[in-house]
Amino acid sequence: MIDHASLYARALLVAPGGVHSPVRAFHSVGGLPIFMERASGATLTDVTGRTFIDFCQSFGPLVLGHRDPDVHVAAVQALDDGWTFGCCEPYSLALAEWIAGNVPWAESIRFVSSGTEAVMSALRVARAVTGRSLVLKFDGCYHGHADGMLVKAGSGLAGQATASSAGVSAAVAGETLIVALDDEAALDRAFDTHGGEIAAAIVEPLPANYGLLPQRADWLRHLERRCREAGSLLVFDEVISGFRIGKTGMAGLLGIRPDLVTFGKVIGGGFPVGAYAGRRALMDRVAPAGNVYQAGTLSANPVGMRAGLAALTKMETHDGWAVLERRAERFCAELVDGFANLLKPLCVVRQGSIFWIHTRAAGVVRRPDAIPAGNAEWFSRFFHAAIDRGVYLPPSSYEVGFISMAHDAQTLETAAAALIDAAHAAEAP
Numbered sequence: 001m002i003d004h005a006s007l008y009a010r011a012l013l014v015a016p017g018g019v020h021s022p023v024r025a026f027h028s029v030g031g032l033p034i035f036m037e038r039a040s041g042a043t044l045t046d047v048t049g050r051t052f053i054d055f056c057q058s059f060g061p062l063v064l065g066h067r068d069p070d071v072h073v074a075a076v077q078a079l080d081d082g083w084t085f086g087c088c089e090p091y092s093l094a095l096a097e098w099i100a101g102n103v104p105w106a107e108s109i110r111f112v113s114s115g116t117e118a119v120m121s122a123l124r125v126a127r128a129v130t131g132r133s134l135v136l137k138f139d140g141c142y143h144g145h146a147d148g149m150l151v152k153a154g155s156g157l158a159g160q161a162t163a164s165s166a167g168v169s170a171a172v173a174g175e176t177l178i179v180a181l182d183d184e185a186a187l188d189r190a191f192d193t194h195g196g197e198i199a200a201a202i203v204e205p206l207p208a209n210y211g212l213l214p215q216r217a218d219w220l221r222h223l224e225r226r227c228r229e230a231g232s233l234l235v236f237d238e239v240i241s242g243f244r245i246g247k248t249g250m251a252g253l254l255g256i257r258p259d260l261v262t263f264g265k266v267i268g269g270g271f272p273v274g275a276y277a278g279r280r281a282l283m284d285r286v287a288p289a290g291n292v293y294q295a296g297t298l299s300a301n302p303v304g305m306r307a308g309l310a311a312l313t314k315m316e317t318h319d320g321w322a323v324l325e326r327r328a329e330r331f332c333a334e335l336v337d338g339f340a341n342l343l344k345p346l347c348v349v350r351q352g353s354i355f356w357i358h359t360r361a362a363g364v365v366r367r368p369d370a371i372p373a374g375n376a377e378w379f380s381r382f383f384h385a386a387i388d389r390g391v392y393l394p395p396s397s398y399e400v401g402f403i404s405m406a407h408d409a410q411t412l413e414t415a416a417a418a419l420i421d422a423a424h425a426a427e428a429p
C-alpha cells in the first residue's frame with residue numbers, strides 16, 4: 001500500500017531533505033510530510049485518499065483555487081497550441097497589456113519564471129540606473145533566494161548585513177543593508193550613514209513571510225520619502241500581495257507609487273511566472289533596449305501567460321477581490337469568536353484574503369522580534385490538530401494562509417469549526 005513514510009524514505013535518497021523547497025519537509029511542524037496526489041477547488045487529496053480543505057493554496061498563486069475551470073481551459077488551449085516557442089508570441093503581449101492597463105506604475109514589464117528572478121533582476125536595474133551598489137532590505141521581509149537577499153542583521157548599527165545562508169559570500173552580503181521594520185529611527189540611521197550609496201530599498205509592503213506583519217502606512221511613507229531624498233529607488237516586492245490584495249496590490253491600497261515592482265504567484269495562474277515592472281525609462285535599461293542583461297529560456301512561457309491572464313480577467317469579471325474580502329472577513333470573524341473561549345485566546349491577523357493565526361501578543365505584531373515566544377511550538381500542535389480534522393494549513397508558523405474564490409461559504413464554515421476545535425485540542429500540550 002502506498003504511504004507517506006515509504007514515499008518520504010525514497011525521496012530522501014534522491015533529493016536533499018527529500019524535497020524541492022525546504023518548508024515542504026515539515027521540519028517546522030515535525031512529523032512526516034504528507035504526499036498530495038490531486039487537488040480541486042479548495043481541497044487537496046493525499047496519496048491515501050484523504051481530502052483536506054487547503055489554506056496553503058501552493059503558497060499563494062491560486063487565487064481562484066485549484067484547477068479553476070477557466071484557467072484549466074486556457075492552459076489546455078496553450079498545450080494544444082504549443083507550450084514554448086522561444087519566439088515572440090501574442091500571449092505575453094496580452095498579459096503585459098492587461099497589467100500595464102491596470103497598474104499605472106507598471107508601464108513596462110519583463111516576465112521571468114519566478115519571484116526570485118524578478119527581485120534579482122529589478123535590483124540589477126536599480127544598481128544600473130543609480131550607479132550605486134548597496135541595497136537596503138528589512139528584517140522580516142523575504143525576497144526569494146538571490147544571494148544578496150539571503151542576509152541577516154550584522155553587528156553594525158547602520159544596517160550592515162551578514163550572510164544568512166552558507167554559500168553566500170561576505171562580499172555579496174556586504175552589499176545589503178538590513179534594517180528593522182516599523183522603525184523610523186533605524187531607517188534614518190541607515191539613510192543618514194549610507195544614503196548616497198543606496199541604489200534601492202526593497203520592501204514587501206505587506207510582509208507575509210514571517211507571519212503577516214501589517215506595516216503602518218506612515219512608516220511606508222517615511223521610507224518612500226527617504227528614498228526620494230537620497231535618490232534611491234523604491235522597490236515594492238508584491239510577489240505575494242500583487243493581484244491578491246486587490247487589482248493594484250498594496251501600492252494601490254497605500255497610494256504609494258514604487259519605482260519598480262516585482263510580481264509572481266497570482267500572475268501565472270499557478271504556473272511558474274514572475275515579473276518585474278516599472279516606469280518605461282527605468283525598464284528601458286533592460287536588454288535589448290538597454291545594457292542591463294537579463295534573459296530566460298522559458299520566460300513568458302505561453303502556458304503561464306494564458307493561465308495568468310485567464311485568472312486575472314476572471315477575478316476582474318467576478319469582482320473577485322471584493323468577494324474574497326467579504327468571505328475572508330466573515331471567516332476570520334468566526335475564528336475570533338471561536339478562539340475567544342480558549343484559556344489563552346489566539347490572534348487572527350488578516351489583510352484581504354491572507355490570514356495568519358498566532359498566540360496572544362501585547363499589540364499588533366509588525367516585526368519578527370514581536371512574535372510571541374512559544375508561537376512555533378504552539379503552531380506545531382495546532383497544525384497537526386488541524387490535519388486530524390481535515391484542514392491543511394501551510395506547514396510553518398511563519399507561513400500565512402490563503403483563501404481562494406473556491407472557498408465558498410459552506411467550506412469556510414466547516415473549516416472554521418475544524419480550526420476552532422483544533423485550537424482547543426492544541427491548547428494543552
Ligand SMILES: Cc1ncc(COP(=O)(O)O)c(C=O)c1O
Binds near residue numbers: 238239240264
Ligand atoms: C515577497 C516574495 N518575494 C519573492 C519570493 C520568491 O518567489 P519564488 O519562490 O517564486 O522564487 C517570494 C516567495 O514566496 C515572496 O513571498
